[in-house]
Amino acid sequence: MLEIAHFINGQIVNGKSSRRQDVFNPATGNADKTVILASEDDVDSAVKAASAAWSDWSKTPALRRSRILDKFKNILWERLNHIAEVISSEHGKTLDDAIGEVTRGIEVVEFATAAPTLLKGEFSENVGSGVDSHMIRQSLGVCVGITPFNFPAMVPMWMFPVALAAGNCFVLKPSERDPSASILIAEWLKEAGLPDGVFNVVQGDKIAVDRLVAHEEVKAISFVGSTPIAKYIYTKGTAKGKRVQALGGAKNHLIIMPDADLEMAANALMGAAFGSAGERCMAVSVAVPVTEPVADALIERLKPKIEELKIGPAMDPVSEMGPLVTAQHLQKVTDYIDAGESDGAEVIVDGRNFKQDKQGYENGFFIGGTLLDNVKENMSCYREEIFGPVLSVVRKKSYQEALDLIHNHEYANGTAIFTRDGDTARNFMQDVEVGMVGVNVPIPVPMAFHSFGGWKSSIFGDHAMHGMEGIRFYTRIKTTTSRWPTGLRQNPEFKMPTLG
Numbered sequence: 220m221l222e223i224a225h226f227i228n229g230q231i232v233n234g235k236s237s238r239r240q241d242v243f244n245p246a247t248g249n250a251d252k253t254v255i256l257a258s259e260d261d262v263d264s265a266v267k268a269a270s271a272a273w274s275d276w277s278k279t280p281a282l283r284r285s286r287i288l289d290k291f292k293n294i295l296w297e298r299l300n301h302i303a304e305v306i307s308s309e310h311g312k313t314l315d316d317a318i319g320e321v322t323r324g325i326e327v328v329e330f331a332t333a334a335p336t337l338l339k340g341e342f343s344e345n346v347g348s349g350v351d352s353h354m355i356r357q358s359l360g361v362c363v364g365i366t367p368f369n370f371p372a373m374v375p376m377w378m379f380p381v382a383l384a385a386g387n388c389f390v391l392k393p394s395e396r397d398p399s400a401s402i403l404i405a406e407w408l409k410e411a412g413l414p415d416g417v418f419n420v421v422q423g424d425k426i427a428v429d430r431l432v433a434h435e436e437v438k439a440i441s442f443v444g445s446t447p448i449a450k451y452i453y454t455k456g457t458a459k460g461k462r463v464q465a466l467g468g469a470k471n472h473l474i475i476m477p478d479a480d481l482e483m484a485a486n487a488l489m490g491a492a493f494g495s496a497g498e499r500c501m502a503v504s505v506a507v508p509v510t511e512p513v514a515d516a517l518i519e520r521l522k523p524k525i526e527e528l529k530i531g532p533a534m535d536p537v538s539e540m541g542p543l544v545t546a547q548h549l550q551k552v553t554d555y556i557d558a559g560e561s562d563g564a565e566v567i568v569d570g571r572n573f574k575q576d577k578q579g580y581e582n583g584f585f586i587g588g589t590l591l592d593n594v595k596e597n598m599s600c601y602r603e604e605i606f607g608p609v610l611s612v613v614r615k616k617s618y619q620e621a622l623d624l625i626h627n628h629e630y631a632n633g634t635a636i637f638t639r640d641g642d643t644a645r646n647f648m649q650d651v652e653v654g655m656v657g658v659n660v661p662i663p664v665p666m667a668f669h670s671f672g673g674w675k676s677s678i679f680g681d682h683a684m685h686g687m688e689g690i691r692f693y694t695r696i697k698t699t700t701s702r703w704p705t706g707l708r709q710n711p712e713f714k715m716p717t718l719g
């Protein structure tokens with residue numbers, strides 16, 4: 220059976236741990252691979268390698284660093300299908316979705332190749348007589364990325380291209396559920412010319428994470444995953460004096476106003492709720508039609524579309540939606556639908572009835588798309604993140620009621636409004652307390668040169684990912700004030716220097 224190992228100091232290594240975990244192909248339900256779960260010693264080896272590499276890497280000219288990233292980017296384009304197939308085989312998402320994921324990651328690499336420009340400092344001449352002042356951005360040292368299962372390539376690529384471009388070394392701890400993409404990334408970075416030790420991967424679980432978060436040599440932690448773990452990492456990491464950006468879970472609402480193009484809204488909801496089987500932190504899981512007639516008309520359009528969803532293995536080009544990631548996750552999603560039904564939600568389309576009969580895939584972790592109507596704010600299927608292909612409809616009477624609904628939720632990652640009215644759209648953009656906002660755009664994921672991050676319980680820490688926020692997170696500023704002898708001799712001054 221294929222075993223996924225660590226990548227430390229430029230080599231694939233098994234490390235010292237004897238612990239292993241199965242890695243499943245969600246479409247077949249078979250455990251085709253195992254992943255090694257690191258011991259604390261294995262983590263220490265990775266951090267040591269990164270720490271040792273930092274001295275040279277941080278002093279490597281930014282242009283040279285960016286050229287290595289540029290080569291890495293070209294390798295990714297050349298082998299896009301290969302890495303996407305690996306992702307699909309462990310995550311379950313359709314191949315075109317996996318290609319889309321890697322492409323969005325490549326965009327961050329493209330952004331990071333502008334390092335010489337992005338890292339430029341500031342200079343002020345003559346801040347006092349004969350005195351100049353300049354600010355530079357310097358790297359932090361060893362940075363860590365701890366990432367979730369749902370984007371095994373893109374989420375790490377939100378982090379390490381910017382961290383490396385800025386002169387840091389990196390240790391990635393990917394999800395143990397789909398670990399293989401991380402090793403391809405490590406090998407391709409090496410092939411692109413990245414010196415050994417600059418980028419390392421440790422596979423593992425809580426033991427690896429806890430050691431990384433506690434390690435003295437680790438200066439910054441980027442985390443993406445569920446909210447309880449994000450909060451835990453943020454609390455532990457900051458208590459140790461580290462920089463932490465920890466992005467958590469989501470419950471994203473899409474408001475449909477009476478003047479919206481309803482067919483456009485329904486189609487947008489289909490992709491946003493059921494794409495990637497709803498396993499996206501920017502998936503829309505709550506539709507909020509404003510007024511009863513809009514709700515009825517929306518349900519009428521959504522029902523047949525959901526019933527006709529083409530659900531199948533990733534490699535089948537007709538599949539629009541793949542399986543869930545594991546049998547446990549399938550059970551969790553099913554439990555939420557059960558709870559919604561017993562709490563009084565109306566099950567309009569029931570994904571629990573779905574049976575995959577394609578030969579060889581009967582035991583895959585498949586579920587159908589589900590539509591719940593008349594969902595209320597106190598139901599667990601509304602309050603909690605399901606992370607599956609379940610769309611809840613919460614009916615509201617007015618724009619203000621819909622806005623209040625969003626504001627009363629603990630998560631605030633993404634949201635959208637569908638309307639033709641500029642006034643309402645502008646008010647929404649201005650007033651909604653959510654980090655990423657769409658107007659007639661259902662999944663408003665910012666491009667690489669902007670920054671990705673939610674508000675409230677969807678983020679802990681002050682910096683979003685990539686874009687200029689990423690540069691700020693992965694650098695610390697140093698401001699130097701300098702004067703050169705000009706023939707002037709000054710007497711000692713004991714008061715605070717001012718320009719006078």
Ligand code: NAD
Nearest residue numbers: 366367368393394424425428444445448466467468469500
């Ligand atoms: P998760 O929180 O279970 O795992 C994320 C990472 O934390 C993994 O590397 C895992 O090994 C580690 N981890 C898990 N339990 C831990 C523990 N007890 N102690 C220490 N480390 C632990 O998340 P997941 O199920 O892999 O991913 C889905 C979640 O990620 C969803 O909540 C989703 O909304 C969120 N997510 C958020 C964003 C965002 O940008 N806000 C993006 C993608 C995913």
